[in-house]
């Protein structure tokens with residue numbers, strides 16, 4: 001069988017995501033899908049096999065992070081899925097993550113790889129996008145990079161301490177939050193603790 005072309009694959013998954021966007025009447029979605037929520041299609045997941053196809057185009061991150069481990073060392077402390085998402089910039093399937101619908105009133109979401117405190121429970125909001133969403137982070141905990149894979153420009157977010165991939169941040173979608181930003185984070189990149197922690 002001939003492998004479908006890349007644009008065909010992307011189009012297929014765009015349709016998939018637009019279809020899934022219509023199921024927003026779920027109890028998890030506090031904010032109704034309305035014209036004020038714009039550009040949500042940009043949050044489409046980067047499917048793992050696409051990620052590997054485009055992986056060579058991803059610019060190597062030369063930032064000097066305080067926590068340094070090579071791939072073997074990371075594989076020794078992370079699960080295979082965590083390694084794929086955190087170290088290889090993969091994406092977990094939407095609506096499947098442990099923290100997607102997790103809405104504690106207090107506590108801290110730490111980096112699953114290095115335990116750095118990243119988000120407070122009070123930063124989390126219900127976006128309905130299928131991944132944990134935060135309107136802000138603990139100051140300095142998250143570093144942004146421009147990600148030009150898939151022929152579009154997005155803002156990747158990584159842990160400032162270990163450089164582990166968290167997800168992407170989207171701006172101006174119309175969510176009624178103090179920042180109008182959505183940190184779209186993979187659950188496997190996070191570990192929740194009920195303690196209030198500071199950076």
Ligand SMILES: [Zn+2]
Nearest residue numbers: 111114159162
């Ligand atoms: Zn980290």
